[in-house]
Amino acid sequence: MAVGDSLGQVVKGPLTVTEMMTWLAGSGAPFFRASGVALAYRWKHPKAFVADPDTGIPDFLMRWHWDEAFAQALGVGGGFDFGNQRISWFSHLLTNWMGDDGFLKRLRVQLRRPHYLADTLWLKGRATEKRRDGDMLLVDCELYGENQKGETVSTAWATVALPGKQKAP
DSSP states (O other), X not given: OOTTOEEEEEEXXXXXXXXXXXXXXXXXXXXXXOHHHHHHHHHHOGGGEEEOTTTOOEEEGGGGGTOHHHHHHTTOSSXXXXXXXXXXHHHHHHHHHHOTTOEEEEEEEEEOSOOBTTOOEEEEEEEEEEEEETTEEEEEEEEEEEETTSOEXXXXXXXXXXXXXXXXX
């Protein structure tokens, strides 16, 4: 491992509603509720809801992630990914690169633009610095996510700890 080395890439997409719903089901999103549980939440947190533009019935704002018409009615270009979903994709890239013996110590992500439904995202990065900390080799990384239009929609910085068998800087 040398400074400047590529971390490889992970490709996500094209983004679909099914992709987002399965991610939500696994993540336990706080605003993914139905029936009596949703109603109780609405009474307690009315500002978490927005009136449906067609029916006037309150619904969770997060619906704009998967409902194109709802998103557009609220002034967004269309449905788009969840922030935590995209952050987890950067983790996917890093854990692929570092392997089972590495440890992700820090990850900071900036979501700069929406990643819309039907978009594809290439997540890439490179090692920018390495240093010793006891038995661990710490590697700082810069990452980015680029859509099919060549637009950088997110950037990230990470520190990964690799086992001590790696060469010293």
